[in-house]
Amino acid sequence: MSRANTRDHIVSVASDLFYQNGFNLTGINEIIKEADIAKATLYNHFASKDEICIAYLETMHEQFMTDLQAFYTARKSRKQQVLILFDFLKLAFDQETFNGCWCINIHSEIPKEKLDIKALIKRQKSELISFIETVIRSEEKKRSVAESQKLAKQIYLLYEAAVTESHLHQDAWPIQNAKDICKLILK
Amino acid sequence: MSRANTRDHIVSVASDLFYQNGFNLTGINEIIKEADIAKATLYNHFASKDEICIAYLETMHEQFMTDLQAFYTARKSRKQQVLILFDFLKLAFDQETFNGCWCINIHSEIPKEKLDIKALIKRQKSELISFIETVIRSEEKKRSVAESQKLAKQIYLLYEAAVTESHLHQDAWPIQNAKDICKLILK
DNA sequence: CAGCATGTAGACAGACTTGTCTATCTATGG
DNA sequence: CCATAGATAGACAAGTCTGTCTACATGCTG
Numbered sequence: 122m123s124r125a126n127t128r129d130h131i132v133s134v135a136s137d138l139f140y141q142n143g144f145n146l147t148g149i150n151e152i153i154k155e156a157d158i159a160k161a162t163l164y165n166h167f168a169s170k171d172e173i174c175i176a177y178l179e180t181m182h183e184q185f186m187t188d189l190q191a192f193y194t195a196r197k198s199r200k201q202q203v204l205i206l207f208d209f210l211k212l213a214f215d216q217e218t219f220n221g222c223w224c225i226n227i228h229s230e231i232p233k234e235k236l237d238i239k240a241l242i243k244r245q246k247s248e249l250i251s252f253i254e255t256v257i258r259s260e261e262k263k264r265s266v267a268e269s270q271k272l273a274k275q276i277y278l279l280y281e282a283a284v285t286e287s288h289l290h291q292d293a294w295p296i297q298n299a300k301d302i303c304k305l306i307l308k
Numbered sequence: 309m310s311r312a313n314t315r316d317h318i319v320s321v322a323s324d325l326f327y328q329n330g331f332n333l334t335g336i337n338e339i340i341k342e343a344d345i346a347k348a349t350l351y352n353h354f355a356s357k358d359e360i361c362i363a364y365l366e367t368m369h370e371q372f373m374t375d376l377q378a379f380y381t382a383r384k385s386r387k388q389q390v391l392i393l394f395d396f397l398k399l400a401f402d403q404e405t406f407n408g409c410w411c412i413n414i415h416s417e418i419p420k421e422k423l424d425i426k427a428l429i430k431r432q433k434s435e436l437i438s439f440i441e442t443v444i445r446s447e448e449k450k451r452s453v454a455e456s457q458k459l460a461k462q463i464y465l466l467y468e469a470a471v472t473e474s475h476l477h478q479d480a481w482p483i484q485n486a487k488d489i490c491k492l493i494l495k
Numbered sequence: 496c497a498g499c500a501t502g503t504a505g506a507c508a509g510a511c512t513t514g515t516c517t518a519t520c521t522a523t524g525g
Numbered sequence: 526c527c528a529t530a531g532a533t534a535g536a537c538a539a540g541t542c543t544g545t546c547t548a549c550a551t552g553c554t555g
Contacts, residue, residue, distance in 0.1 A: 124501065124552065143417060145332040149543060159503045161546080170543070221416070228476055229408070229416035230330060243477060275485050282469035289415055290430060298462050305493055311522065311531065336513060346533045348516080357513070 128166045131156050132176045139177050140223050144230045174227065174238060181223050182245045186252065193256060201307055203256045206280050207300035214287050214296060221288030222281065250277045262307075272306065279303050315353045318343050319363045326364050327410050331417045361414065361425060368410050369432045373439065380443060388494055390443045393467050394487035401474050401483060408475030409468065437464045449494075459493065466490050 134156040138147040149170060153160050167173045192209045193202065213219055220226070224242045231238055254273035257264070264272065279299040286295035321343040325334040336357060340347050354360050379396045380389065400406055407413070411429045418425055441460035444451070451459065466486040473482035 127502080142419065143332075145330075145417065146419060148541070150541085160505080160544085162502055164544070165501070168544095220420075225412065225472060225476070226416040229413040230332065232329065232333060233407075239476075246476065271485065274481065275489055278469040278473055278482055278486055278489070279465070281473060282465040285412060285472060286465060286468060289412070289426075289433065294461065295465055298458065299465055302462055302465070302489060302493060306489060314531085335511070337511085347514085347535080349532055351514070352531070 127158070127162065131158065131163060131166055132173070132180050135173050136177045136180055137218075139174070140181070140220055140226070141218065144174060144227055171235065171238065174231070175241060178224065178227065178238070178241055178245065182248075186248065189252065200260075201304065202260060203253060203276055203307070204300060204303060206253070206276065207283060207296055207303065210280065210283055210287070211293060211296050214293060219288065222284045225281075225285055246277070249280075250274055253277055253280075275306055276303055314345070314349065318345065318350060318353055319360070319367050322360050323364045323367055324405075326361070327368070327407055327413070328405065331361060331414055358422065358425065361418075362428060365411065365414065365425070365428055365432065369435070373435065376439065387447075388491065389447060390440060390463055390494070391487060391490060393440070393463070394470060394483055394490065397467065397470055397474070398480060398483050401480060406475065409471045412468075412472055433464070436467075437461055440464055440467075462493055463490055 131152070135147070135152050138152060138155060149160070149163065152173070153163050156163075163173075167176070189206075189209055193205055196202065196205050224245060228239065228242055233239075250273050253276050254269050257269050257272055257276075279302055283296040283299035287293055318339070322334070322339050325339060325342060336347070336350065339360070340350050343350075350360075354363070376393075376396055380392055383389065383392050411432060415426065415429055420426075437460050440463050441456050444456050444459055444463075466489055470483040470486035474480055
């Protein structure tokens with residue numbers, strides 16, 4: 122591991138630990154041990170555990186949006202493109218590392234007073250809604266701006282439910298059902 | 309506080325703390341302080357913090373189902389009865405103490421290995437699905453068993469999304485949108 | 496090669512965690 | 526009233542947490 126990548130390495134290791142075990146149940150000492158770095162190194166890169174949390178959210182989100190975009194782009198010839206959202210989720214669900222929505226997990230764990238983190242999560246969710254809206258508007262069926270925005274929000278809700286509930290129930294039925302509903306509201 | 313109610317009192321105090329501040333961020337010492345009891349008293353009633361958690365989930369669920377049933381029973385003359393689910397949620401959302409879904413919060417916080425707690429949450433969610441199914445089947449429109457079950461699951465997903473996302477976004481739009489979708493799928 | 500930015504090991508501080516335990520007190524019910 | 530179940534205050538144990546700090550080492554770049 123070169124020094125140029127130390128920060129990324131820390132975020133990567135912390136991300137895995139946070140996502141699998143939870144933020145509060147992952148201690149600083151575990152991160153440095155897993156990352157094989159000194160504590161001072163960690164604190165050279167991050168002022169606090171909360172900053173690592175923010176880096177975690179940012180990194181996960183960026184990767185997620187990048188992967189989703191690529192998934193979408195590779196399937197641009199299909200009808201009802203937005204349904205790929207659920208196919209994308211199904212692939213994630215089938216991974217052994219799937220542990221639900223990291224944003225929801227963090228949101229459940231952190232104190233209410235951590236407004237910066239909560240605001241970040243909201244922004245990221247809004248970006249997802251915007252992506253969905255973009256996909257919808259790219260389809261043949263023309264809708265008004267208001268319609269598209271409402272539809273995007275509704276599809277977002279379905280997607281979010283599918284993520285959280287497939288994890289909670291340890292089953293894919295929420296994904297399939299959410300997709301079925303999505304087909305209905307697209308008509 | 310009479311001794312007959314000590315256990316209930318502990319659960320009540322712990323429930324508020326867990327729901328507002330999170331399970332992991334609420335310590336035993338805080339519970340005994342808030343409940344104004346001795347530590348030995350707490351451990352006389354519960355073998356561990358996990359047992360308090362289970363009592364918390366059971367108590368919250370029981371209260372929730374009781375309240376929901378009452379809410380439903382008081383409105384049995386309306387069409388599309390199942391939509392009251394979202395009205396019920398809106399009332400909860402408007403409470404200052406609203407903090408999302410306690411099951412989801414706990415589910416996000418506890419280690420994967422706590423299979424008993426996860427199983428309990430699943431059972432409780434299944435009870436909610438069953439309730440929704442009962443409501444659906446009581447309506448004029450006749451559906452097959454399979455149809456009712458699928459619809460119940462779909463409405464459940466909408467409800468769950470509405471709870472979690474209204475909390476996350478600190479806004480009621482997820483509730484309204486979920487309700488709109490529900491109207492659509494009921495046709 | 497040399498200087499310096501960054502990394503190291505790990506001690507330290509102060510706080511907190513969950514659960515165990517003791518001697519004594521108190522509320523309840525017969 | 527009396528016996529007992531349950532409550533009390535709080536010490537104790539062993540561990541963990543986050544963040545600070547020191548003296549030294551090492552990798553990188555000019």
